[in-house]
Amino acid sequence: MADQKVISRQTGVEDSQYKWGFEFDIESDVAPKGLSEDIVRFISAKKKEPEWLLEWRLKAFQHWTNQGDEAAPKWAQVKFEEIDFQDIIYYAAPKSSDDAPKSLDEVDPELLEAFDKLGIPLEEQKKLSGVAVDAVLDSVSVATTYQDMLEKAGVIFCPISEAVQKYPELVQKYLGSVVPYSDNFYATLNSAVFSDGSFCYVPPGVRCPIELMTYFRINEADSGQFERTLIVADEGSYVSYLEGCTAPMRKSHQLHAAVVELVALKDAEIKYSTLQNWYPGDKNGEGGVFNFVTKRGAARGENSKISWTQVETGSAITWKYPSVILQGDNSVGEFYSVALVNNYQQADTGTKMIHVGKNTKSTIIAKGISAGKAENTYRGQVSILPGADNARNFTQCDSLLIGDECGAHTVPYIEVRNPTAQMGHEATTSKVNDDQLFYLQQRGIDLEESNYMIINGFCRGIFKELPFEFAMEASQLLRVSLEGTVG
Amino acid sequence: MQDTSTIGDKYEEDYELLSADLPDWTSDFRNEAMLAFKQIGLPIHRKGNEKWKYTNARPIAEPQYSLAKFEEIGLDTIKNVAPWNDSWVNVVFVNGLCQGIFTSDTASNIQVFNIASDELPPNIAKLVGGIVDYSDDGFAAWNSAFMSDGSVINVPDGDNSGTVINMIFFNQGLARTVNHPRVLVNSGKKSNINVIENYVGGGDNHTLTNSVSEIYVGESATVNHYRLMSETDHTYDVGYGRVKIDTDGKFNSRAFFRGCGIGRYDLNVLVDGENASCDLQGLYFTSGNQHMDNFINIDHSKPHCQSNLFYKGILDGNSRAVFGGTVLVRKEAQKTDSIQSDKNLILSPKAEVDSKPALFIYADDVKCAHGATAGNIDADTVFYMRSRGVDLETASRLIIYGFAGEVIDKVEIEELRSYLEKAFLTSLPNHRFEF
Numbered sequence: 047m048a049d050q051k052v053i054s055r056q057t058g059v060e061d062s063q064y065k066w067g068f069e070f071d072i073e074s075d076v077a078p079k080g081l082s083e084d085i086v087r088f089i090s091a092k093k094k095e096p097e098w099l100l101e102w103r104l105k106a107f108q109h110w111t112n113q114g115d116e117a118a119p120k121w122a123q124v125k126f127e128e129i130d131f132q133d134i135i136y137y138a139a140p141k142s143s144d145d146a147p148k149s150l151d152e153v154d155p156e157l158l159e160a161f162d163k164l165g166i167p168l169e170e171q172k173k174l175s176g177v178a179v180d181a182v183l184d185s186v187s188v189a190t191t192y193q194d195m196l197e198k199a200g201v202i203f204c205p206i207s208e209a210v211q212k213y214p215e216l217v218q219k220y221l222g223s224v225v226p227y228s229d230n231f232y233a234t235l236n237s238a239v240f241s242d243g244s245f246c247y248v249p250p251g252v253r254c255p256i257e258l259m260t261y262f263r264i265n266e267a268d269s270g271q272f273e274r275t276l277i278v279a280d281e282g283s284y285v286s287y288l289e290g291c292t293a294p295m296r297k298s299h300q301l302h303a304a305v306v307e308l309v310a311l312k313d314a315e316i317k318y319s320t321l322q323n324w325y326p327g328d329k330n331g332e333g334g335v336f337n338f339v340t341k342r343g344a345a346r347g348e349n350s351k352i353s354w355t356q357v358e359t360g361s362a363i364t365w366k367y368p369s370v371i372l373q374g375d376n377s378v379g380e381f382y383s384v385a386l387v388n389n390y391q392q393a394d395t396g397t398k399m400i401h402v403g404k405n406t407k408s409t410i411i412a413k414g415i416s417a418g419k420a421e422n423t424y425r426g427q428v429s430i431l432p433g434a435d436n437a438r439n440f441t442q443c444d445s446l447l448i449g450d451e452c453g454a455h456t457v458p459y460i461e462v463r464n465p466t467a468q469m470g471h472e473a474t475t476s477k478v479n480d481d482q483l484f485y486l487q488q489r490g491i492d493l494e495e496s497n498y499m500i501i502n503g504f505c506r507g508i509f510k511e512l513p514f515e516f517a518m519e520a521s522q523l524l525r526v527s528l529e530g531t532v533g
Numbered sequence: 534m535q536d537t538s539t540i541g542d543k544y545e546e547d548y549e550l551l552s553a554d555l556p557d558w559t560s561d562f563r564n565e566a567m568l569a570f571k572q573i574g575l576p577i578h579r580k581g582n583e584k585w586k587y588t589n590a591r592p593i594a595e596p597q598y599s600l601a602k603f604e605e606i607g608l609d610t611i612k613n614v615a616p617w618n619d620s621w622v623n624v625v626f627v628n629g630l631c632q633g634i635f636t637s638d639t640a641s642n643i644q645v646f647n648i649a650s651d652e653l654p655p656n657i658a659k660l661v662g663g664i665v666d667y668s669d670d671g672f673a674a675w676n677s678a679f680m681s682d683g684s685v686i687n688v689p690d691g692d693n694s695g696t697v698i699n700m701i702f703f704n705q706g707l708a709r710t711v712n713h714p715r716v717l718v719n720s721g722k723k724s725n726i727n728v729i730e731n732y733v734g735g736g737d738n739h740t741l742t743n744s745v746s747e748i749y750v751g752e753s754a755t756v757n758h759y760r761l762m763s764e765t766d767h768t769y770d771v772g773y774g775r776v777k778i779d780t781d782g783k784f785n786s787r788a789f790f791r792g793c794g795i796g797r798y799d800l801n802v803l804v805d806g807e808n809a810s811c812d813l814q815g816l817y818f819t820s821g822n823q824h825m826d827n828f829i830n831i832d833h834s835k836p837h838c839q840s841n842l843f844y845k846g847i848l849d850g851n852s853r854a855v856f857g858g859t860v861l862v863r864k865e866a867q868k869t870d871s872i873q874s875d876k877n878l879i880l881s882p883k884a885e886v887d888s889k890p891a892l893f894i895y896a897d898d899v900k901c902a903h904g905a906t907a908g909n910i911d912a913d914t915v916f917y918m919r920s921r922g923v924d925l926e927t928a929s930r931l932i933i934y935g936f937a938g939e940v941i942d943k944v945e946i947e948e949l950r951s952y953l954e955k956a957f958l959t960s961l962p963n964h965r966f967e968f
């Protein structure tokens with residue numbers, strides 16, 4: 047772990063505060079900069095992909111080229127210089143991954159050390175209390191732990207590139223079925239150049255014995271990360287999936303355009319938790335990751351449930367709307383989010399709940415915290431379609447402002463086309479209450495700690511949705527991100 | 534994303550023809566507007582256009598309209614369709630052009646001018662178009678380019694008589710005609726005034742009423758503004774209101790929508806003085822194939838101000854209601870207290886509500902909240918009434934009326950309130966809340 051300087055209240059946040067900002071010295075295989083049909087073919091060939099997948103990629107690439115850069119979404123409340131898509135490396139992989147390791151023993155020790163440094167032990171003896179981890183460095187998955195135990199339960203959890211080889215029929219059936227390649231500008235780009243990511247399939251009636259986790263890391267300079275995650279929970283199954291991410295500190299911006307697809311069949315439940323901690327840029331707004339992510343779940347079967355929980359503290363720009371399409375009757379969608387922005391960070395994040403089936407229910411709880419000169423926007427859509435009789439939605443968005451140079455915005459879209467619907471949205475925006483601060487300080491707690499306590503309390507409802515270790519980490523992350531914002 | 538292809542040569546010819554009869558001071562103003570109109574066009578493309586996300590302006594923009602011509606009509610016809618009191622200052626417009634001012638109140642100091650005339654004092658003339666932004670969409674520019682008639686209401690400082698200015702815009706419904714009503718209200722310091730803008734008439738033809746109102750609320754002044762829209766299912770109505778409130782000023786708006794094919798009310802209130810406040814309330818009832826879009830924005834730029842935004846809708850038939858509301862609190866506007874709310878009652882399985890109540894906040898020491906609801910009435914409410922012996926029809930009627938009444942009850946002018954009560958009661962559907 048890098049040294050952490052003492053944060054001075056006067057000078058504000060030190061750069062060293064982002065303690066995941068180091069880079070590893072790992073040799074890697076990189077594709078030349080730029081995007082072309084050749085690059086798409088190159089990636090596909092590297093992965094030894096079947097013909098159908100290459101064709102799918104090429105279709106996406108064609109679509110992306112045809113629509114041009116103007117198709118990039120402009121409606122979000124974020125400002126950034128136009129991205130030069132020809133100045134990005136679309137494929138970077140640690141050298142040693144050419145021959146994929148069969149077990150952890152074969153994994154490059156340097157790599158293991160690297161992930162250790164990040165606090166993600168891959169070696170199974172250093173158990174992370176029973177979480178199976180798939181570690182993705184730059185564009186490829188480097189190691190997946192706990193394979194035996196998962197195999198016994200019949201759960202498939204492996205890099206998506208491996209799944210393409212081993213379980214092509216499953217991948218072909220579900221890939222792009224929730225987020226089609228033509229979905230949006232960044233999802234199309236991802237479909238053309240996605241490198242790796244996790245694949246998970248839980249067979250009927252199986253309750254996944256441990257929590258699954260993917261850890262993403264951008265290391266290579268100027269590279270983009272385009273991973274693709276696909277999780278399928280078959281009838282009556284349950285899986286809890288965690289996702290974490292970091293990147294080194296760099297002067298230039300890095301693009302992260304991922305796609306996550308979830309499919310829950312009848313009576314199945316998927317719980318998806320994210321701790322997003324990409325490098326947010328320095329205190330002058332230089333560098334940082336552009337996090338443009340498409341996440342969507344289809345609650346396809348009756349009584350299925352998909353729950354998104356996210357804690358967003360990193361990234362220079364976050365553009366992310368984890369959604370649920372509630373197709374099955376009685377299906378349930380949930381979205382719990384804490385988005386914290388500081389310095390020059392910008393976040394435009396929220397969700398979409400599309401009610402299609404009868405008696406579907408959704409809950410949205412979003413907490414936004416803005417500090418420094420940052421901009422935080424909640425943007426969420428709730429659609430109740432004509433067939434969704436007795437649909438219910440409850441939305442609550444609260445924003446906290448710390449300092450008078452930041453912004454907090456709430457933009458809900460409510461579309462109701464069924465008279466039996468009951469939908470309610472409420473939102474508030476305020477600052478940390480002076481009386482509460484006074485109360486705590488009066489009892490001898492200093493200002494910074496008081497602030498942290500109040501803000502931690504503000505986010506508590508979301509943190510309790512996270513698995514225990516993650517909740518601790520989220521709480522820590524909140525503390526680090528908030529340091530220097532008061533005083 | 535706008536399209537200029539909607540502006541045919543016809544509008545250019547009409548523009549030239551109109552120019553001959555208008556005073557010189559308007560020519561620069563109209564020229565600039567015409568240029569903007571040609572440049573911007575009308576918002577017929579919705580992709581990427583958040584302001585028109587849920588309303589298709591194409592049916593409104595597509596016909597090539599002729600300018601509506603004036604035709605005198607009997608006052609009895611007007612009195613039949615609009616609230617009227619002889620002691621009010623009643624200004625009657627037919628097809629966008631003024632027929633006359635009718636009042637028994639001769640003592641009033643309030644001046645009413647024709648907007649496109651030489652009699653308009655220069656200090657007031659320069660307010661015309663002062664808070665209109667042509668770049669919003671082409672409609673305001675279109676109105677400005679064709680501004681040939683309309684009313685300027687000038688309230689002297691200290692005039693707190695509470696005079697009611699009743700402006701009635703009667704649309705005869707001549708096929709494919711457009712009229713461009715224009716209103717400017719300038720209220721002096723510590724004055725108090727009531728302004729009614731009432732859009733009535735219609736007919737079986739497609740017509741477009743494209744109005745622009747500018748309201749300047751002076752220091753410590755109060756303006757109560759009522760906007761009524763009850764045309765027919767064949768008319769299109771695009772209303773553009775811009776309000777600027779000075780220090781300690783109060784602006785109260787009550788907007789009632791009962792009829793027109795496609796309607797849009799774009800109201801933007803700039804709270805531009807310390808301790809100023811605005812209270813914007815609206816009620817819309819849509820049925821048949823109607824489409825109503827309320828686009829209500831509040832812009833807080835000074836500290837210690839309050840705003841309340843409260844809209845309610847009842848939807849029946851195949852109708853669609855859109856609510857787009859934005860409260861913007863700028864960095865300087867500390868201590869802002871703002872509430873925004875949109876509530877919808879959907880009565881028919883084919884009706885649709887699209888609501889987008891947004892908050893944009895840049896100041897930290899503020900209290901801002903918003904809420905939106907859509908859907909059905911609570912079963913307990915009906916049960917309560919039924920258990921007390923009220924039959925289902927009556928109970929349902931009472932509930933719907935009670936829902937609407939919350940906004941109507943706030944109308945302080947008695948004639949107007951009873952007119953609205955009657956108008957809404959007779960037009961509310963015979964719905965039964967069955968569970």
